[in-house]
Amino acid sequence: xQDAGLVLTLNAxxxxxxxxxxxxxxxxxxxxxxxxxILPQYKSYxxxxxxVYLKSSSEFTGWCGLKYIAERxxxxxxxxxxxxxxxKGYATEAAMACLQFGFExxxxxxxxxxxxxxxxxxxxxxxxxxxxxxxxxxVDGHLANTYEKWNPGLQK
Ligand SMILES: CC(C)(COP(=O)(O)OP(=O)(O)OC[C@H]1O[C@@H](n2cnc3c(N)ncnc32)[C@H](O)[C@@H]1OP(=O)(O)O)[C@@H](O)C(=O)NCCC(=O)NCCS
Numbered sequence: 168x169q170d171a172g173l174v175l176t177l178n179a180x181x182x183x184x185x186x187x188x189x190x191x192x193x194x195x196x197x198x199x200x201x202x203x204x205i206l207p208q209y210k211s212y213x214x215x216x217x218x219v220y221l222k223s224s225s226e227f228t229g230w231c232g233l234k235y236i237a238e239r240x241x242x243x244x245x246x247x248x249x250x251x252x253x254x255k256g257y258a259t260e261a262a263m264a265c266l267q268f269g270f271e272x273x274x275x276x277x278x279x280x281x282x283x284x285x286x287x288x289x290x291x292x293x294x295x296x297x298x299x300x301x302x303x304x305x306v307d308g309h310l311a312n313t314y315e316k317w318n319p320g321l322q323k
Pocket of ligand 1: 182183184186187229246247248249252253254255256257258259260281282283286287288289291292
């Protein structure tokens with residue numbers, strides 16, 4: 168819960184939420200999201216959106232990680248970073264580590280990733296992680312390109 172300030176800083180940036188549409192009102196809102204959305208994933212499903220820090224300086228850059236979507240019975244890869252840290256390969260590096268965690272540690276069969284067709288940087292990250300485009304669908308009222316990756320270790 169001490170990370171509420173970091174979550175607020177991230178989601179208060181209009182560039183960061185341009186394609187995610189989940190701007191935050193205030194610190195109470197950030198605490199609510201941590202309490203009801205982010206932290207339950209750690210406890211219930213052994214996955215979660217994790218804070219990402221630079222090893223060299225311990226600066227907070229954003230978050231990345233898996234989320235179980237019960238309605239779809241899917242594990243979703245997601246990420247977002249403060250704009251000062253974009254374009255340095257951090258999103259791809261952390262996303263690949265999260266896929267590795269999902270497949271090797273959690274032994275998940277399949278992981279999906281979604282981004283709006285206009286969110287070129289995010290689509291590129293999914294591609295660079297070796298995920299494959301499977302179609303475009305409407306999710307929460309917005310078009311999303313969906314990508315998937317199957318666990319290479321579980322393939323027959
Ligand atoms: C999407 C996001 C996580 C990417 O982070 P990042 O650290 O810049 O990603 P990386 O540096 O690992 O890779 C970005 C890739 O996209 C490319 N890219 C970025 N903007 C682009 C654009 N406008 N057009 C084409 N390619 C673009 C980069 O060149 C790079 O590809 P390359 O390595 O082949 O050159 C970051 O922009 C972000 O946090 N956005 C706001 C939140 C968000 O939209 N999250 C995703 C929701 S689905």
